[in-house]
Amino acid sequence: xxxxxxxxxxxxxxxxxxxxxxxxxxxxxxxxxxxxxxxxxxxxxxxxxxxxxxxxxxxxxxxxxxxxxxxxxxxxxxxxxxxxxxxxxxxxxxxxxxxxxxxxxxxxxxxxxxx
Amino acid sequence: xxxxxxxxxxxxxxxxxxxxxxxxxxxxxxxxxxxxxxxxxxxxxxxxxxxxxxxxxxxxxxxxxxxxxxxxxxxxxxxxxxxxxxxxxxxxxxxxxxxxxxxxxxxxxx
Numbered sequence: 001x002x003x004x005x006x007x008x009x010x011x012x013x014x015x016x017x018x019x020x021x022x023x024x025x026x027x028x029x030x031x032x033x034x035x036x037x038x039x040x041x042x043x044x045x046x047x048x049x050x051x052x053x054x055x056x057x058x059x060x061x062x063x064x065x066x067x068x069x070x071x072x073x074x075x076x077x078x079x080x081x082x083x084x085x086x087x088x089x090x091x092x093x094x095x096x097x098x099x100x101x102x103x104x105x106x107x108x109x110x111x112x113x114x115x
Numbered sequence: 116x117x118x119x120x121x122x123x124x125x126x127x128x129x130x131x132x133x134x135x136x137x138x139x140x141x142x143x144x145x146x147x148x149x150x151x152x153x154x155x156x157x158x159x160x161x162x163x164x165x166x167x168x169x170x171x172x173x174x175x176x177x178x179x180x181x182x183x184x185x186x187x188x189x190x191x192x193x194x195x196x197x198x199x200x201x202x203x204x205x206x207x208x209x210x211x212x213x214x215x216x217x218x219x220x221x222x223x224x225x
Contacts, residue, residue, distance in 0.1 A: 031211070043201065043215040056210055089156060101146030101165055101205055104213070106158035 002027065004094050004107035005074075012113045013082045021077040021110045025094030032075040033104060034067060037089040046090075049075060050097060082114045121202050121216035128223050134189040136219045138202030141183070145205050148213065149176050149187050152199040161187070161200075192223045 005024040013019050025032050034046040045059040049069035060067065064082075069075040079086055089111050093104035118141045128134055138147070149161040162169050162176040164185065169176050173192075178185040189196055202216040 033211070033213070035213075035215075042217045043203070043213075045212040045214065048211055056212055059212070091158060095211075101163065103160050103163045104148070105160060106150075108157050111156070 004029075004092060004105050006090075006092050006107035006110050008110060009108060010111045010113070012115065014115050015083055016081050019079040019082050019086070019112055019114075021079075021090050021092075021112070022074040023077070023092030023094075023107055024074040025092075026105055029094035029096055029105070031095045031097035032069050033093045033095075034075075034077050035091045035093065037091065037109075039088065043091065046077070079112075082112075084114050087112055087114045119202055119204055119214055119216040121200075121219050123219060124217065125220045126222070128192050128221070130193055130223055130225050132192050132223075134192050134196075134221065134223075136187045136200050136202075136221070138185045138187070138216055139183060140185075140202075140204050143207040144180075144183075145207050147178055147185050147205075148203040149185075150201040150203060152201060152218065154198065158201075189221075194223045194225050197222050 004026055007022050030051050032049045035043045036046050037043045047060050047067045048056040052071050064080045066078045089109045091109045092107045095102045095104045120139045122137045146163055146165045148163050151159045151161050164178045173190045175188040199218040199220050201218045203213040
């Protein structure tokens with residue numbers, strides 16, 4: 001029973017390029033959360049998605065960032081025209097989506113470095 | 116403002132010591148999570164609590180809803196317990212999003 005998978009684990013981009021981060025939730029999980037951890041800072045919520053729906057994107061920067069969770073395939077966090085300040089660890093978590101409080105299972109993270 | 120505060124920020128202990136990490140939050144929650152982040156960066160969910168106490172091996176988590184406070188205890192600490200321990204809450208009014216404390220860096224020396 002594989003856990004939450006994220007790829008790539010490490011991603012290097014030059015300023016202005018696009019970064020695509022992928023997250024495959026645990027089997028049976030239909031809810032996905034994206035969190036960002038800036039260097040020397042705590043984790044911050046970005047976006048919460050269910051299959052084909054964005055439920056809460058209140059933590060997403062207004063520009064350049066987007067997320068999707070299609071009916072088939074992984075969830076994608078997309079960062080356009082990356083800047084040095086986007087360098088961070090991006091974690092994905094998933095849960096069953098029972099409607100009540102439940103454990104979120106975290107992936108290993110993608111470390112993005114913008115040169 | 117909804118806030119989560121952890122103490123201490125850093126904690127150094129000798130192997131075998133009993134360890135307590137504290138978490139306080141500002142308003143009502145529906146659940147509180149304790150997470151462990153290893154030096155390599157991976158995050159493991161240790162507990163989810165909405166009341167009372169939970170125990171898993173040498174780890175114990177308690178929560179007092181009235182006082183808006185939770186503690187994570189580690190008995191008979193070991194160097195492999197060295198990690199960052201993070202408290203995260205799900206506010207009653209914020210759906211499923213988690214708000215995180217800044218974390219407690221624990222170092223257990225042999």
